[in-house]
Amino acid sequence: MSAVCxxxxxxxxxxxDDVDAARAVRRAGAQPVPLWHADDDLHGVDAVVVPGGFSYxxxxxxxxxxxxxxxxxxxxDAARRGTLVLGICNGFQILCEAGLLPGALVRNAGLHFVxxxxxxxxxxxxxxxxxxYAPGADIVVPLKSIEGRYVADASTLSExxxxxxxxxxxxDGNPNGAMHDIAGIAxxxxxxxxxxxxxxxxxxxxxxxxxxxxxxxxxxxxTVLGSVRG
Amino acid sequence: MxxxxxxxxxxxxxxxxxxxxxxxxxxLHGVRDVRQGKHFELDVEDDVDAExxxxxxxxxxxxxxxxxxxxxRL
Numbered sequence: 368m369s370a371v372c373x374x375x376x377x378x379x380x381x382x383x384d385d386v387d388a389a390r391a392v393r394r395a396g397a398q399p400v401p402l403w404h405a406d407d408d409l410h411g412v413d414a415v416v417v418p419g420g421f422s423y424x425x426x427x428x429x430x431x432x433x434x435x436x437x438x439x440x441x442x443x444d445a446a447r448r449g450t451l452v453l454g455i456c457n458g459f460q461i462l463c464e465a466g467l468l469p470g471a472l473v474r475n476a477g478l479h480f481v482x483x484x485x486x487x488x489x490x491x492x493x494x495x496x497x498x499x500y501a502p503g504a505d506i507v508v509p510l511k512s513i514e515g516r517y518v519a520d521a522s523t524l525s526e527x528x529x530x531x532x533x534x535x536x537x538x539d540g541n542p543n544g545a546m547h548d549i550a551g552i553a554x555x556x557x558x559x560x561x562x563x564x565x566x567x568x569x570x571x572x573x574x575x576x577x578x579x580x581x582x583x584x585x586x587x588x589x590t591v592l593g594s595v596r597g
Numbered sequence: 598m599x600x601x602x603x604x605x606x607x608x609x610x611x612x613x614x615x616x617x618x619x620x621x622x623x624x625l626h627g628v629r630d631v632r633q634g635k636h637f638e639l640d641v642e643d644d645v646d647a648e649x650x651x652x653x654x655x656x657x658x659x660x661x662x663x664x665x666x667x668x669x670r671l
Contacts, residue, residue: 427658431657471663473608518662520662
């Protein structure tokens with residue numbers, strides 16, 4: 368385990384939020400490592416961020432083409448070995464398309480692109496990415512998506528709910544028709560997290576509605592360095 | 598080869614609903630429901646077997662979590 372936490376940030380053609388994600392990683396005291404869609408290894412990073420945007424122009428389905436690129440195969444292998452993975456917005460769609468997280472993200476029920484500062488409840492502070500949050504914490508981060516409606520079959524939903532894998536839930540009304548107001552879910556081991564809202568845009572009061580998103584990145588650094596704050 | 602993909606019946610299809618609501622405004626009545634999907638036309642070699650065709654449809658063209666698909670050879 369290195370003394371400096373190295374977090375990879377993937378760029379696909381059409382990715383938009385890789386620069387903000389790298390900035391959030393740096394702000395949390397970790398070293399961002401740029402990863403390219405054609406990379407077939409992750410250069411030994413401790414964690415990976417799959418950022419938002421419109422990879423491959425959302426052709427076919429949002430995230431469908433990115434899910435089959437070489438770097439995603441490397442992410443799947445690394446996740447099996449316990450590497451931390453965070454998918455934000457299009458990154459969440461990609462992780463679902465790749466089968467790393469269950470369910471899918473589909474067109475918003477209202478058919479409108481939703482862009483707003485979104486209140487969320489942190490439902491599970493025990494994942495690798497949420498250790499810094501208080502249980503039930505109420506946070507505000509930007510949401511900006513049109514394919515943000517989380518759907519899954521009934522048995523998947525009950526498994527997610529029963530195992531505490533619904534990590535973030537929308538407050539103040541459901542913005543997109545997501546089942547169970549789900550904004551973000553984790554893998555069974557809590558090391559892979561996907562969410563539609565954008566914590567990387569809420570790390571600096573100058574440019575975001577809050578700094579609530581930064582603790583996500585701090586939490587990952589804590590997990591990697593094995594120094595979870597008591 | 599033709600692959601048709603439609604949202605599963607239990608998945609809300611707001612685009613299909615928007616079409617249903619638009620039709621009466623055109624004076625076109627009698628449409629109870631619309632499901633909007635995708636239609637793919639693929640030019641494939643003769644020796645591609647049925648299993649491969651179904652993998653093409655089920656592993657990339659459709660997402661089986663949310664969509665049903667049918668495969669036809671023309």
